[in-house]
Amino acid sequence: MTRYSAFTLFREGLRGHKGWSKAWRSPEPKPEYDAIVIGGGGHGLATAYYLAKNHKITNVAVLEKGWLGGGNTGRNTTVIRSNYFYPESAALYDFGVKLYEGLSRDLNYNIMFSQRGMIVTAHSEHDMEMAARQTNAMRLNGVDAELLDRDQVLKRIPLANTRPDCRHPIHGGVLQPRAGTGRHDAVAWGLARAADSRGVDIIQNCEVQGFITEAGRCVGVETSLGPIRAGVIGAATAGHSSVIAQMAGLQLPITSYALQAFVSEPLKPVMDTVWLAPPFATYFSQSDKGGLVIGGGLDRVPSYGQRGNLPMQETVLAGLAEMVPALAKVKLLRHWAGIVDVTPDSSPIIGPSGLDGLYLNCGWGTGGFKSIPVGGWLLAHLMATGRHDPLSQPFDLTRFPTGRLIDEGAASGIAH
Amino acid sequence: MQIFTCPFCGPRDEREFHFAAEAGKTRPDTTRQIDPETWATYLHAQRNDKGRTREVWMHLPCSELFLMERDSVTMEVFSTHPLRKEPQ
Incomplete structure (x- = not known):
């Protein structure tokens, strides 16, 4: 991978821009990975990136049914903020803003985060x-x-x-x-490039069509390119999370x-x-x-x-x-x-899905773009350790039976 | 713009209609003890089907609830029925 800098830009300018390498590979899927992330939008790519960076798990595939960032990552208004009301939400979203503040340097890719207020x-x-x-x-x-x-x-x-x-x-x-605001495509492309450079396989045009379960545990996925097995699976599929959940025999409050x-x-x-x-x-x-x-x-x-x-x-x-x-x-x-x-409380769902071996990062509703880095960070933590980070614990699915909702829709009066 | 057909009033502008809920949920028997999981499922879990759906809608001017079958991708409406005359 070519490292981007003012020097390489200058050098390539003199060489007719013939020295740039591809930002990421397009590999064929292997039969088995340590971890599979379903969904090649911002959250899925961030999950793969942080699995590799924070947890040193690099035998990872991101499976995307269409093209990278072609769902909500390419369909938002690029606003990044953390003006929420409840302590749980403030901690979550503000960590997201902090990750965004360092993301261009971290990824060696200008995501053009402009803190214009x-x-x-x-x-x-x-x-x-x-x-x-x-x-x-x-x-x-x-x-x-x-x-x-x-x-x-x-x-x-x-x-x-x-x-x-x-x-x-x-x-x-x-x-x-x-x-x-940030540059939405750059967030997807920068994360894809950084994840790929750490060994993650990004596989586009690969639709997940079902789950492979053995003894009650999810051990892989059936895809349009054939079965792929994995030690652990994370889904970051936003508006299509209910479709993925139905494949696992689950219903979500979405x-x-x-x-x-x-x-x-x-x-x-x-x-x-x-x-x-x-x-x-x-x-x-x-x-x-x-x-x-x-x-x-x-x-x-x-x-x-x-x-x-x-x-x-x-x-x-x-x-x-x-x-x-x-x-x-x-x-x-x-x-x-x-x-x-x-979701009923306009807060995300991060945690175990109910099917062993499958973790969820969804329910961000209208606020998915700003939470791309934090959503990926937390899903990666769950997949790597099997446990919640303290930041994601309040957003577990168990909040619905206990009634401990985090009702930001009502509290912060934000349009969602 | 779309035209939806209220089973009571006839074809009307989509702006006169309000989506109420997915059809087919059965309220748990509240005269008995209900465990939190069952109640949470009843309150919050959704089929959220992609494709053909069955939903309860309200026509706001007449305030009547009715059943609408439609496609959640193409927005094509297949049928509308009064709730008491639901097709078998």
Whole structure:
């Protein structure tokens, strides 16, 4: 593998770029591995990377039914943040942000994590009280947070609607300065390259179709390329986790929904932070190419369709037009949808699946991209040791029978 | 946009409808002691089928619940029925 640096870029520039090696191999699957990771998105690739890096387990295969990062890793709005409410969530997501902060250097691949901050605005006196509560909760959990007044918000978002008679005037907001955006494809490609260089086999166009069990333990998978045995198996299949679980004879507390996003034509720089306005559940940022990247709430219809529907499109864009009337005539370039795995408490599921030898990392719902490194880190720990890291323990499936849910959907008022 | 057919009112805009739940769940007998696993399964576990699904929907203007069979990938609707006249 060629190490990327300013020097190699300069050298290859002089040599006509003929010296670059492939970022990862495309090997044929072996009949057996120490560990198999199902799903070649961000979480699956991160799992393989941390299995190799943290646990020295390198005889690993990542099985991807399509192409790398072609699911939700390539269908999100690239926001990275940890502005959650409960201590368990704050610890989990903030470790994710910390891993992202070091990821470009760690992977020798520029994932373009731009910590431009994220603001969740407040639109009434009561919202301001909840914003203060959220800021305090985040600070008590050791996460950076600042309570902004109206002028401070408008200074950071000069585009915002300032009409005194608008439906939801801005009173202030909560800023997380360390939040921001990353380059989604680079996260998948950088993790794939780094995992491959440590010996991981990344096998694309290889669909898992069933599990091989012996004496009640999962010992391998049936795939479109034939059976592959493994000592331990981890599934990181996001919106398709219920499909994988059905193959194992399990049912999960997950409903799959389409989550849409939009990108506009490129504009000159107009927005250098991420802004979520809860009354509209619409949020947007501006990419380095100039496109506005716009997201909103879920399509409230269970779906595996990987495309959106018009009613929610109208809702999200109507919200944007109220947030920033100047953007009402901006043209959209593309819109798309990913299939997200939503749990009853909007918190992820990390832990044993119920079938011995099979571990799960799913249920991230609308927040999977920001948790790619931490999700991979924790699933790798489970697969390598058979035990929870303290960070993932609260997110075990056992929280459903015990009733100890971590209800972030209600607590942090985030649009999922 | 899609048109769904309310079994009581007829074909209407999809925006008039609300997904309620998967069909076919049976509530455990709450007059007896129920173990936490059974109750959690009833409350939270979903089939979440990819492909053909059977679901309970509500038509909001008339507030009637009904059964819809559809495809969760293509969004094609196969049939809608009143819950009391569920096809065998």
